[in-house]
Amino acid sequence: MIGIISYLVFFTTVASILGIAVLGLNLQWGNTGLFNGGVVASFGAGAYGTLMLGGPAQDGHLGGFGLFYPLALLGGMLAAGVLAWIVGKLTLRLRHDYLAIATFGVAVAFENVMRNATSITGGAQGIRGFERPLRDVLGDGFTYNAVFLAGVLVVLLLVYVFLERLTVSPFGRLLRAIREDETAARSLGKSPDRIRLISFVTGSVIIGLAGGLYGTFYAFVSPQDVLPILTFQIWAMLIVGGAGNTRGALAGAFLIWGAWTFSGWALSRFAPVEAQLYTGSIQFVLIGMVIVGMLLWRPQGLFPERLIVSQPGRNREKTQVEGFT
Amino acid sequence: MDNAILTLNGVSRSFGDFKAVDDVSLTIREGSITGLIGPNGAGKSTLFNVIAGELSPTGGSVDFLGTNVSRLTPDERFALGLGRTFQIPRPFGRMSVLENVMLAPMDQAGETLLGAVLGKGRIRDQEEAIRKRAFEVLDFLTLRHVADQPAAKISGGQMKLLELARVLMGDPRLILLDEPAAGVNPALTEILIEKIEELNRNGKTFLIIEHDMDFVMRHCDPVIAMAEGQVVFEGTSVEAQSNPILLDAYLGAPLDA
Numbered sequence: 256m257i258g259i260i261s262y263l264v265f266f267t268t269v270a271s272i273l274g275i276a277v278l279g280l281n282l283q284w285g286n287t288g289l290f291n292g293g294v295v296a297s298f299g300a301g302a303y304g305t306l307m308l309g310g311p312a313q314d315g316h317l318g319g320f321g322l323f324y325p326l327a328l329l330g331g332m333l334a335a336g337v338l339a340w341i342v343g344k345l346t347l348r349l350r351h352d353y354l355a356i357a358t359f360g361v362a363v364a365f366e367n368v369m370r371n372a373t374s375i376t377g378g379a380q381g382i383r384g385f386e387r388p389l390r391d392v393l394g395d396g397f398t399y400n401a402v403f404l405a406g407v408l409v410v411l412l413l414v415y416v417f418l419e420r421l422t423v424s425p426f427g428r429l430l431r432a433i434r435e436d437e438t439a440a441r442s443l444g445k446s447p448d449r450i451r452l453i454s455f456v457t458g459s460v461i462i463g464l465a466g467g468l469y470g471t472f473y474a475f476v477s478p479q480d481v482l483p484i485l486t487f488q489i490w491a492m493l494i495v496g497g498a499g500n501t502r503g504a505l506a507g508a509f510l511i512w513g514a515w516t517f518s519g520w521a522l523s524r525f526a527p528v529e530a531q532l533y534t535g536s537i538q539f540v541l542i543g544m545v546i547v548g549m550l551l552w553r554p555q556g557l558f559p560e561r562l563i564v565s566q567p568g569r570n571r572e573k574t575q576v577e578g579f580t
Numbered sequence: 581m582d583n584a585i586l587t588l589n590g591v592s593r594s595f596g597d598f599k600a601v602d603d604v605s606l607t608i609r610e611g612s613i614t615g616l617i618g619p620n621g622a623g624k625s626t627l628f629n630v631i632a633g634e635l636s637p638t639g640g641s642v643d644f645l646g647t648n649v650s651r652l653t654p655d656e657r658f659a660l661g662l663g664r665t666f667q668i669p670r671p672f673g674r675m676s677v678l679e680n681v682m683l684a685p686m687d688q689a690g691e692t693l694l695g696a697v698l699g700k701g702r703i704r705d706q707e708e709a710i711r712k713r714a715f716e717v718l719d720f721l722t723l724r725h726v727a728d729q730p731a732a733k734i735s736g737g738q739m740k741l742l743e744l745a746r747v748l749m750g751d752p753r754l755i756l757l758d759e760p761a762a763g764v765n766p767a768l769t770e771i772l773i774e775k776i777e778e779l780n781r782n783g784k785t786f787l788i789i790e791h792d793m794d795f796v797m798r799h800c801d802p803v804i805a806m807a808e809g810q811v812v813f814e815g816t817s818v819e820a821q822s823n824p825i826l827l828d829a830y831l832g833a834p835l836d837a
Contacts, residue, residue: 424703425696426691431672435672436671442655442670443683444659444684560674564676
């Protein structure tokens with residue numbers, strides 16, 4: 256029983272952390288229409304930034320500043336934000352598929368730098384020896400994980416409330432208008448380039464926050480954590496849940512993470528021994544099929560974006576948008 | 581002319597070797613409904629895009645209210661009071677008609693990231709004022725009943741009205757309409773004309789590209805005609821109907837073609 260609860264705590268922690276990342280991507284893609292193909296670069300910048308700033312001094316790589324944990328986490332978010340700002344300045348004039356290709360390239364470059372700039376990043380060994388906050392009080396066991404989960408859920412709630420308020424605000428309206436038709440928005444006095452950059456950086460900071468929490472949870476980050484598959488997983492979560500719908504994005508995170516871990520378990524348990532060697536590859540294929548299938552048959556996701564309308568006395572009444580393209 | 585709202589001085593726009601707009605000089609009087617006619621490919625829409633800032637001129641200058649706006653972006657020109665609609669409507673499809681209209685006002689406090697999340701009371705008051713105004717504009721343009729529809733779902737004619745509604749929210753002084761009657765059913769066209777004339781009586785200036793000659797001759801004065809990138813006629817609608825150049829260049833085809 257304890258084993259199951261313990262596993263559920265573990266599962267919920269990781270799903271919630273990934274959920275934060277999905278919320279960041281939803282701001283970029285769901286609300287603003289920015290096709291960020293390099294989610295993992297922001298995630299990695301947050302993780303590496305947090306662990307380098309908050310970890311103990313270690314030889315072999317940069318870092319070991321031993322900062323107070325919240326400052327380290329903020330530093331990780333800042334690192335993700337600065338990276339996004341630079342990438343955004345360079346690429347935001349690109350549209351859709353071109354932006355996706357450029358940002359995907361940035362993420363691959365990021366992984367390669369992490370892997371090869373050994374003196375800064377620890378190379379393939381990654382950043383080790385990070386001491387998780389409050390470990391001396393809570394120990395390393397179940398209590399720690401439960402408290403950590405509570406912390407993650409609080410962060411998730413804050414991000415969720417922040418984004419929900421943003422969605423119904425005039426700023427959210429502006430983001431959607433830019434997503435729908437930039438030329439028309441510009442003809443109505445709006446400056447799309449500036450707004451796109453703000454959205455891209457903010458979304459990346461949120462993804463960086465998720466990365467920071469992820470690194471903290473495992474007290475370790477290495478180039479293996481910033482592989483392109485993570486970008487695809489996070490995209491699958493958003494597409495399945497419903498781009499443009501904050502709750503849908505969260506639901507997608509739990510569903511896809513559940514399906515991912517379940518498929519891994521099921522394959523290792525029931526698949527023929529020869530096939531088990533390829534468990535990871537089979538999972539890659541499965542997640543690809545989920546993305547393609549959703550885009551073909553239910554592109555609006557399980558929880559479609561809701562139309563913001565105004566009816567007497569209820570200015571936040573929402574109904575479902577039909578005919579999603 | 582002393583009450584010029586818009587003056588073009590030798591404006592040209594080339595695409596490679598092709599001169600879409602070739603040395604156009606003209607003046608739009610404040611308070612007029614000026615019609616811009618010409619065959620397909622005459623350069624009318626290119627000229628519109630140069631005036632609105634979507635394209636930069638390759639020569640000449642655009643003066644709006646006495647200021648050279650040639651180097652300003654479309655959003656900066658909108659802020660100065662220069663609004664435009666598009667030949668093919670560009671609604672924000674997955675947003676409600678009401679949201680489409682509420683987007684347009686300038687200087688919304690809630691349009692910044694921090695303002696959106698932190699500034700509560702002030703934004704709510706401003707939103708209420710904008711919503712009230714949006715409903716007035718939707719009422720005026722007979723769109724109130726579709727306020728809660730996704731903009732992609734309304735008819736083509738309603739989309740034309742919606743574009744005008746959005747522009748009106750910015751309270752511009754000059755409104756460029758690109759083929760407002762094209763593909764719009766006669767009933768809606770009548771409403772559109774009525775509203776344009778009412779707005780005009782209240783001080784708005786219009787520059788209208790239109791192929792429907794009946795529309796132009798009845799409602800626009802003066803009339804400007806373009807052909808092959810150049811202005812070939814400028815005069816009153818009465819003069820236009822008897823002008824030999826126009827008859828030859830454009831009206832050679834039957835009047836209602």
